[in-house]
Amino acid sequence: MLRTIRVSIVLLGVLAACQSDPKTSRLPAATGPAAPATGTDRAAPAAWTGAVDSLAAGQLPPLEKLPGKLLEARRWTDVAGENLLVVYRTAPAAERTTKYTDEESYVELFVRQYVRAPGGPYRELWRLQDAVRNCPFDMGLGLLPGSTRVTDLDRDGTTETTLVYKLTCRSDVSPSQMKLIMHEGKAKYALRGFMVVPDSLPAAQLVPANACCMDTISQAQFDAPNGYQLQAGRYYNEKDFRKAPRAFLGFARGQWRRWVPRDLEPGTDDGDE
Secondary structure: HHHHHHHHHHHHHHHHHHHHHOOOOOOOOOOOOOOOOOOOOOOOOOOOOOHHHHHHOOOOOOOOOOOOOOEEEEEEEEEOOEEEEEEEEEOOOOOOOOOOOOEEEEEEEEEEEEEEEEOOOOEEEEEEEEEEEEEEOOOEEEOOOOEEEEEOOOOOOOOOEEEEEEEEEEOOOOOOOHHHHHHHOOOOEEEEEEOOOOOOOOOOHHHHOOOOOOOHHHHHHHOOOHHHHOOOOOEEHHHHHHHOOOOHHHHHHHHHHHHHOHHHHHHHHOOOO
């Protein structure tokens, strides 16, 4: 009993010494007003709120001059700062070099996303350029109206930008190509395939339950009678999404099914201006 009392006294002494030692004591929390910010301090970017503004050409800041006409401009803020998305398309023009005797044309699409941290300049985050070339038939290239999306699917404060557009060169009712391009920062994820042209049934009913993957369809299947119908509504593969957050692929699949039946709807053949 006496030994226990002595040990307790020693421990109490050690604790008292630690509390009075300035090397181990904790400073009290500050209660006064915060120190004023210095001239080098900058406010941290705000998290994405879900608000996206549409801009007209006259509202854009001075940026790289892109060819063609402005199709779409969006602005929003996430943890990286203020984001700006611009989409331009050129008017159809005669092809400079032709492979065939018929008159051929081309049309080009230019997309840029810029980001600006508080107090800094805009810098290019990513770029996309695509085209329909050497086309002697009816031609189209453009965003599917209403398909551009800004999301934060993985809830990390960094937004994803998704574009869906079609590329057309045809003299009949064969399907247009469709591309779904998603970016998170510089990372790019894509689905590429073909749209659905209505036949005897509404186009939405012709979309396959599983749109993936044309890479698994053999050439013999395509060469069979009506084998070309196997490409309708399907994309080639999902390889780009192997390292993406799981929510990205689920979202992309849903967007693909939503837009792929809209090949012949008004406003989706956007090659002419």
